[in-house]
Amino acid sequence: MRLEQRDSYLRRFHSRVREVESRAGGTWVALDASAFYPTSGGQPHDTGRLGGASVVDVTVRDGTVWHRLEAPAPAPGDEVEGVIDWERRYRHMQRHSAQHLLSQAFVRVARAFETRSVSLRGPDCTLDLAGDPADDDLLSAEGLANTFAYAGLPIVSFEVDERDLEDYALRRPPKVRGRIRLVVMGDVEIAACGGTHLASTAEALPIKVLGSERVRGGLRRVTFRAGWEALEDFGAKHALAAELVQRFSAPLEELPSRVARLQQELSDARAELAAAHAHRAGELAERLLELAECRGEVRVVRAEVEDALLEPVLEALAGREGVAALLASRTAERVRLAFARGPAVGWDLRPVLQAALAEVNGRGGGRPERVQGAGSRLEAIGGALRAAWAALPDS
Numbered sequence: 159m160r161l162e163q164r165d166s167y168l169r170r171f172h173s174r175v176r177e178v179e180s181r182a183g184g185t186w187v188a189l190d191a192s193a194f195y196p197t198s199g200g201q202p203h204d205t206g207r208l209g210g211a212s213v214v215d216v217t218v219r220d221g222t223v224w225h226r227l228e229a230p231a232p233a234p235g236d237e238v239e240g241v242i243d244w245e246r247r248y249r250h251m252q253r254h255s256a257q258h259l260l261s262q263a264f265v266r267v268a269r270a271f272e273t274r275s276v277s278l279r280g281p282d283c284t285l286d287l288a289g290d291p292a293d294d295d296l297l298s299a300e301g302l303a304n305t306f307a308y309a310g311l312p313i314v315s316f317e318v319d320e321r322d323l324e325d326y327a328l329r330r331p332p333k334v335r336g337r338i339r340l341v342v343m344g345d346v347e348i349a350a351c352g353g354t355h356l357a358s359t360a361e362a363l364p365i366k367v368l369g370s371e372r373v374r375g376g377l378r379r380v381t382f383r384a385g386w387e388a389l390e391d392f393g394a395k396h397a398l399a400a401e402l403v404q405r406f407s408a409p410l411e412e413l414p415s416r417v418a419r420l421q422q423e424l425s426d427a428r429a430e431l432a433a434a435h436a437h438r439a440g441e442l443a444e445r446l447l448e449l450a451e452c453r454g455e456v457r458v459v460r461a462e463v464e465d466a467l468l469e470p471v472l473e474a475l476a477g478r479e480g481v482a483a484l485l486a487s488r489t490a491e492r493v494r495l496a497f498a499r500g501p502a503v504g505w506d507l508r509p510v511l512q513a514a515l516a517e518v519n520g521r522g523g524g525r526p527e528r529v530q531g532a533g534s535r536l537e538a539i540g541g542a543l544r545a546a547w548a549a550l551p552d553s
Contacts, residue, residue, distance in 0.1 A: 159317060159339060160223065161193035162204070162242075166251055166354035168193045169244050175236045179224075183215065185231040192216075192223045193240055195247070200276040201254055201353045204247055209238040247354065252385030253278040254353045255313060255343070256303070256362040260285060260382060262329055262347040263302035267295050272330070274377055281387040282368065286377040291370070296380060300367040310360040311344025315351075364388045439470030446471070447481070453550050456503050460484045460543050465494065472496045476528065484510070484546045486539050493518045493539045497546065498528045505551055513549035514542040 161168055173189040180186075187208065196218040197203040203216035208225060215226035232238050257276055264271035270289030277284045291299070317337045318326070332338050332350030341351040343359055356362060366388045368381045383391050399410055406416050442463065450457040457480060463471050465487040475483040476498035482505065487494045495514050497507045511529040515522055517538045522531015533542070 159315070161191055162195045162354055163315065163339060163352060165193075166247075167357065169242045169247075171240045172237060173240060175232045175234050175238060178231060178234055183226055185227050185229070186224045187227055187231060188222050188224050189238070189240075192225070193242060194223060194225055195250070195354050196223050199351070199353055200257075201250055201278045204242055204250075206243045207239075207241045208232065209236070213240075249281075249386060250278065251354050251356050252362050252387070253283050254351075255356040255359065256307075256365045256382065256384030257283060257285065258341065258343060258347050258349060258351070258355075259303040259306045259359060259362060260299060260365060260367075260380075261349075262343075263299040263306065264291065264295075264380075265329060266302060267291070267298045271295065271299070274375075281383055281391070282381050283383065285380045285382070286373060286375075287380060288377060290372075290376070290378050291380070293370075296367050296370060300365065300382075303365045304363065306343070306346050307359045307363045307365060309344065309346075310358050311346065313341065313343050313355050313357055313359060315339055315341045315355065361385065364392075366391070435467060435470045439467050439474050442467060443471050443474035446475070447478070450481070451547075453482075453547075454552060456480055456482050456499075456505070458482045458484060458547070458550065460547055462486045462488070462539060462543070465489055468494060468496055472498050476500055482507075482550075484514075484543055486514075486543055488536055488539055492532045492534055493520065493536055493542065494530070494532050495520070495522065495542060495546075496530045510546050510549045514546040517542040517545050 161171060171193045173191045175187055176190055177188040178185065194204045194206065194213060194216045196216040198218065206213050208227060209232050210230055211227040213225045214228055217224050257278060261273040264273065264287060268289060271291050272288045273285050274288055275286045317339050320335055320338055323338060326340060326348055329347065329349045338350050339352055340348060341355055342348045362384050365384045366382060368383060370378050370380045373379045402413055403410055406413060408416050446459045446461050450459045459475055459481065463485055468485055468487040472483055472485055475481055478500045479502050481500040482503055483498050485496050495511060497511055499505050499507060506526040507529045508524065508526060511522055511531055515531050515533055518533025518535040520531050520533020522529060524530055
């Protein structure tokens with residue numbers, strides 16, 4: 159076993175540089191022995207220092223652990239001290255041991271809930287499970303995993319020959335051959351694993367399932383946090399809840415009903431505002447029709463309108479037979495263009511829009527009968543409407 163597999167709590171070690179390579183990504187160093195964990199099995203690599211250089215990546219190739227360094231790099235034959243970034247390592251250990259406990263808990267809730275893949279790359283870790291566990295199953299597995307953790311079971315590892323695996327009740331078959339490293343957690347979990355782990359299940363506490371979602375392959379992805387990262391998540395959510403309690407001047411248990419009332423009030427206010435806009439837009443559309451210009455037999459409304467009324471006015475004019483609308487509005491940052499034609503008007507408005515967009519340095523598109531776009535040259539809004547008029551067909 160590698161050094162970190164024999165003792166996951168090893169933070170410092172001394173070794174000799176065996177080989178140095180310059181390849182994609184920088185300078186890579188191999189040692190006679192290393193305690194740095196290489197990315198594998200869903201668990202991220204360690205970081206730290208080798209001599210005076212930072213270790214920023216660790217991989218394994220043909221059984222050799224390689225460390226990518228930031229300068230200065232040592233030379234072959236140099237003796238160096240390795241120092242592990244302990245906080246990062248320990249969090250990875252909490253994630254990984256908690257994952258084992260959760261995976262074991264799920265198969266105990268129902269044998270069908272097998273773990274197919276894991277990701278421990280960030281504080282929000284995931285299990286991809288078969289069998290489609292329901293919300294009640296998630297709660298049951300979370301409770302069982304924490305029961306295992308509270309028992310303070312010892313976590314140990316050792317190697318066996320693959321021929322002797324039948325003597326062990328593994329949760330899942332190993333993915334490697336030859337000598338197999340087994341991780342055992344008391345009398346509740348045993349699995350083939352090459353990762354770093356805690357000394358006791360209690361160090362993984364608390365283990366909290368955050369939610370789940372369906373993913374490809376008919377699997378359900380369960381997200382969880384463990385250890386320090388679970389406590390940090392609880393702290394952040396507690397602080398947010400406390401702020402909301404203060405803002406709403408209501409007990410925590412009343413916040414859902416308060417928010418529901420506010421959502422309904424907001425929905426009602428939006429509906430009233432939309433109705434008001436529609437009424438104002440209808441009146442404005444009628445006034446604009448009185449000022450319409452004629453291009454052949456088509457009445458063309460060409461105008462700048464208030465930004466909030468752009469779509470409602472366009473909608474009111476788009477249903478008028480023999481009418482085309484060339485409307486523009488502006489905000490503090492951009493010019494908006496919206497063109498439409500009513501029934502019995504056969505124009506393709508796409509080239510008309512492009513002519514207008516060229517004036518405002520904009521982009522947009524749409525269908526022949528209805529187009530829209532926006533640009534950044536606020537001062538050119540009048541020129542855009544004139545360009546659109548010039549680009550209309552003669553009849």
